[in-house]
Amino acid sequence: MSGWKELLTQAGYRVTEPRCAVMQLLLDSGMPLSPQALFESSRTQRQNLGLVTIYRTLELFEVLGLVCRVHLKDGCHGYLPVSPGHHHFVICEHCGGAVEFPGGDDLRMLIADIEAQTGYRVAEHLLQLIGLCPVCQAQRELA
Amino acid sequence: MSGWKELLTQAGYRVTEPRCAVMQLLLDSGMPLSPQALFESSRTQRQNLGLVTIYRTLELFEVLGLVCRVHLKDGCHGYLPVSPGHHHFVICEHCGGAVEFPGGDDLRMLIADIEAQTGYRVAEHLLQLIGLCPVCQAQRELA
DNA sequence: TCCCTTATTGATAGTTTTTTTCAATAAGGA
């Protein structure tokens, strides 16, 4: 996630202060942040982004493939910065920490199987794993 | 999806007219229905369910494992009736038709791989495929 | 079968999430 400013420029968008702030907050966080969470974070850091701007920025980033939307347990959405390409995440149900992983052959085989079984032609997929990260596993064992 | 009334009773819940209506609408539909969609369907059929009742019924059904919540493209949630156990869906992006499929070994291997790579212990997963059903594929070829 | 207890319903109102609108601001090329 280095050349995102260039990517913005190339796509004809401006590199603005609020957009930098949103990306920075996401990069610093390491866990999925909801628009509301970003809003509050920005306020504690005296950046005071508008909530509307946050929504628009996330939408733009998502279209450009800079962030990825994941589904949070409480029903709303969180956003994670991603490297280019298609990605999936394992999210820790305790601390929220998220780790990216690539699709892999297992997934391709799974999809091929389903296509054969159902006759559907699969275009996209949504895969998200929820569990405990190593740190939270260790904590749990102590308790 | 036959013994759902017995399942309700066994769990100590009553088999009410609105609950039957919600289940019937879901079974008849074959595609994921949002609470709002269920509300409107019930009105066209002169059943006039309360929106609140629909939310509560879906929540109950989900806890009992009678329906499954899927993520719709527009960001809100749809519900599908399911047979007992854990399930995944392929959803047609054109007509909305949904077909259930079981996890399978590919998925188990994928998850084992990720656990090994990341150190996370995976407890749950969210897998949803989006594509074209056979009927809509055929339609597209004609056009 | 009828009654009585209590789970369930649904209307109203409230909260949260997301979108729309539009005048004021600032990015970045000339």
Place this chain on the structure above:
DNA sequence: TCCTTATTGAAAAAAACTATCAATAAGGGA
């Protein structure tokens, strides 16, 4: 530095979801 125009953010509206509570109906017991 100036000028054009994308971008911002405040306010208001729309949509999604939740809480409250009196009225209703499910279904066990007489």
